Amino acid sequence: MLRHIRESGPKSRARIAADTGLNKATVSSLVAELVERGLLREGSADSSRALGRPGQLVELDGSGVCGVGAEINVDYLAVTALDLSGEPVLERRVPVDVAHLDPGATLDRLTELIREAIAAVDARNGQLAGVTLAVPGLVQDEGTLSLAPNLGWGPVAVADEMRARLDDPAYPLLIDNEANLAALAAYSELRQDGPVQDLVLLTGAVGVGGGMVSNGHLLRGGRGYSGEVGHMPVAPPGRTCGCGRTGCWETVVGLSALLHQATDVDDPVRDPSLDVEQRLAGITQRAEAGDARTLAALGDVGAWLGIGGAILVNILNPDVLVLGGYFAALGPWLKEPLEIAIRDRVIAPDGGGCRVVRSELGFAAAVRGGAQIALDQVFVDPTVIGRADQGVAQ
Amino acid sequence: MLRHIRESGPKSRARIAADTGLNKATVSSLVAELVERGLLREGSADSSRALGRPGQLVELDGSGVCGVGAEINVDYLAVTALDLSGEPVLERRVPVDVAHLDPGATLDRLTELIREAIAAVDARNGQLAGVTLAVPGLVQDEGTLSLAPNLGWGPVAVADEMRARLDDPAYPLLIDNEANLAALAAYSELRQDGPVQDLVLLTGAVGVGGGMVSNGHLLRGGRGYSGEVGHMPVAPPGRTCGCGRTGCWETVVGLSALLHQATDVDDPVRDPSLDVEQRLAGITQRAEAGDARTLAALGDVGAWLGIGGAILVNILNPDVLVLGGYFAALGPWLKEPLEIAIRDRVIAPDGGGCRVVRSELGFAAAVRGGAQIALDQVFVDPTVIGRADQGVAQ
Structure with a gap:
């Protein structure tokens, strides 16, 4: 009902x-x-x-019920709380050099952010439907981050660790791959403008992930390890990938690849203590000013984006290829080479009808998707929300 | 029921x-x-x-009801009739150099084969559930072969053409991509040995297609153009692909790539008037005898198979990667490099649990899948089969 x-x-x-x-x-x-x-x-x-x-x-009545999404990424932690109608109650992203922090300290910082979000929900007398945590790696058995190459973490029992930090909460706490959650958020976003059944979302960060929706359903693969597009072996051996291999797609299209080519080692744009969008604004300014080195780097990344993009479109024939993360921010320079590659390199006429779209959600896609999944549970089973006289379900 | x-x-x-x-x-x-x-x-x-x-x-009672699958491929035409229990009533494959025959003449030959299959069904007083036609190319609107690079055909309204040739039959006549149908047949085949939900089947012929089953469902993509793995741009520019581009995966793993490297122009193994399995038996003999040129060619194809295979497994995380067509026939030399690539190049631990399996169906996979789809309709709507006193539904 x-x-x-x-x-x-x-x-x-x-x-x-x-x-x-x-x-x-x-x-x-x-x-x-x-x-x-x-x-x-x-x-x-x-x-x-x-x-x-x-x-x-x-x-x-959306206002009283909220879902929380939180994210660990290579250079930031983020959290968002959405109410049932999809309106943000709180959105926070803090630059954190996670790759140089141990898992325990990172999860402590994340716990603070999640508590902040829950406090914002409490402050409006809201009820919490659940918390979903987005991670940049492989999630096993719905709770363990088994591999996160760009964090340099081995297996971490994230669900257990977070439950302990959040005092064994009564609300559902889910862990999922950030690209999957971002794809779900993009799916909701795009469907507001018209029918979409099949999409691929690319998360452009230090790592590059793919979230795939086919016929309205997330493609997870046999063991939930699908969408590892960043490690497609398509690039020449060169820079070593976070996974230890060479030739991975993300070594030529990841944010580090762009920064490596476009900037010097001591360039503030590389400083992980600054927010990623602020750093990208620096790149945008240089590109708009016609800086040759910046434009050459963007041209190279765009061309490589086209190679991998054409592979994905040949295999999956999505209605839409969604640029997320830094790909969205620098879309004005990256979208065209990608569109050309899809037109030229995809066997289906007109690239199988695939449109390239920049996500409006940017780096907030995964946390939005996480909050949405938490809220979706309310529609499956409204009893997860307590009655008003029982207080917040925590 | x-x-x-x-x-x-x-x-x-x-x-x-x-x-x-x-x-x-x-x-x-x-x-x-x-x-x-x-x-x-x-x-x-x-x-x-x-x-x-x-x-x-x-x-x-399987015996009285049959489905027919027929296939057009680059160097053969094939047909099979299966009864409801999956037993073959008739199986035929004839070498035909389709690339040098015009579409009309090809469809005429195929009509003869389909009539032969229907006659075999009639001969056992069987009833025909339907005919499905497998084609090596892009199928639009469930009836038009819009592009078949290795046949050199432009758009052909195959469904209409075949309906006219078969005197506007009352039974359902479907057209589908051969890799999709082969994937469905492989899915049935593998499920006899245990649970499988996600698989990718590679059709090894002159062209290389991919059929993908995810969570038990065929992945078709937004416009039905998914699985065009043969045209992933992963190879160095070299031989020109049937699609007119260079760098397509099938230019380094398709049957022509192998024959080009392993044999001379006048080698009988290249003769399209011989049956493809007979030609492959020639390759097998040479490989077993340790012929250096043959083994070098198989080694190269195997290595390239690993590059594309690792891409597919990173993206889709199938339970099983199924080698079809000539990849199955020459599996003893191709399977190992593919398994090594999956182990080494796939980011998920243990290659995401992906097994590499040679299909037992070989070149019969697509016609089997076609016949199965025809029979599946009986389970959706048994009234497609007439009562015994009404004779065969044609």
């Missing part, structure tokens, strides 16, 4: 009964239950009824 | 009623209907009942 209202908007109780096949007494009782839990509220009078007593519309 | 018996074996009417929630009178009436259509038959007495009158088991 909750999903029905989410998808098709405010409705009278009589209309809900007719649409769902439930009887009116059941609908009234369910509505009362969901209003108590802060998921529905009474809306305006039903003006669609020409005859009889006007019914009251019932609508989604 | 039919699907239930297919999946869980012979059952009494009482058991079917209990399992499906239908009442016994309905089950008896449906069973009678399906027996009349030759889809079910009375089996042995139900020995599982300790008490009361023993019920008669009802089982799948």
Whole structure:
């Protein structure tokens, strides 16, 4: 019933009964239950009824229920809290040189950020649906980060570690790959503008991941290790990848590859204590000013982006290839070579109809996707949210 | 009900009623209907009942209902008829140099083969569930072969052309990409040995296609153009691909690439008037005899197979990578370099658990998959099969 209202908007109780096949007494009782839990509220009078007593519309009450998404990446930690209608309650990203911090200290910092987000939810008397943690690596058995090449971490039982730090919370705490979560966020984002069933999202950071949605479903692969596009062996042996190999795609398209080519070692743009968007603004300024070294580096990265992009489009034939992270920020210089490669190198006519789109979410995609997944659980099982008199479910 | 018996074996009417929630009178009436259509038959007495009158088991009657799969490939045409239990009624493959024949003449030859298969079904008083045609190229709107680089064909309205040649048949006539159909056949094949949800099948022929099953479903992409792995730009510019580009994967792993390196122009192994398996037997003999040129060519192809294979496994994380077509036939020399590449080049631990398997179906995979799809329709809607007194549904 909750999903029905989410998808098709405010409705009278009589209309809900007719649409769902439930009887009116059941609908009234369910509505009362969901209003108590802060998921529905009474809306305006039903003006669609020409005859009889006007019914009251019932609508989604998003404000009281929030999901939290948090992210560990190579050079930042981030958190966001979204309410049920998708409005941000809090968004924070802090530059952290995670590669030079041990896992325990990193998870401590992340815990502080998550507590900040939960405090923001509490401050509006909201209820917490759950927390999802995005990590830049392989997630095993829904809880262990088994490999994160660019963090230099071995296996870390992230779910257990975080549960301990958050005092064994009652709300669901999920761990997922950041590209998967970013792809889900991009999927929601794009569907607001029209039908999309198949997409590939590229997370442009120090590492490069791929999140793939096919026919509306996330592709996870046999063991959940799909989308490791950054390690496709397509580049010439040259710089060593975070995974220890050479020839990986991310050695030529990752953020480090760009910075390596475009800047000197002591360039402030490389400083991991500065926020990544601020650093990218520095690159943008130079590119706009026509700086030859910057433009050459962007040209090279764009060409390599085209090679890997054409591979992905030949294999998956997505409706949309979404540029995330730094690819989105520097899209004005990277999108065109990618579009040319798709037109030229993809066998399907017109590149199989694939559009290249810059995500509006930038580096916030993964945390948004994480918060959305936490909220999705409310629609699957509204009882995860307690009644108003029971306080916040923590 | 039919699907239930297919999946869980012979059952009494009482058991079917209990399992499906239908009442016994309905089950008896449906069973009678399906027996009349030759889809079910009375089996042995139900020995599982300790008490009361023993019920008669009802089982799948495969013999009377057949599906036909046909295939156009670069150097052969093929057809197969399977009965409902998956047993072959007829299998034929004829060497045809399709690239040097025009589409009309090719479809004429194929029509003869399909008529032969239908005659074999008729000869056993069977009923035809449908015909599926596998093509080595991009299929648009479920009926037009929009591009088949290695045939040198432009767009051909294959479905319309074949319907006209087969006198506008009443049975369903479907067109699909050969790699998709081969992947479905491999999926059925592998599931007999254990659970498999995600696989990638490589069709090794002059062209190289990929059929992908994810979480039990065929991945088709936004416009149905997925799996064009042969045109991934991973090879150095060298031989020109059938698509007119250079650098495509199939220029280094396709059958022509192997023959080009391993044989002289006038070598009978290159003769398209000989059956492809006979030609491959020639290669096998030389490899087994330790012929240096043959082994060097197989080594090169194997190494390149590993590059593209590692890309596919990094992206899709399949449970199984299935070698089809000539890759299966020459598997003893190609499988090992592929396994090494997956172990070494795939980021997930143990290559994400991906096994490399040679398909037992060889070049028959696509026609098998085609026949299976035709038969699948019977389980979706048994009324596509006429009653015995109405004769064959043509």
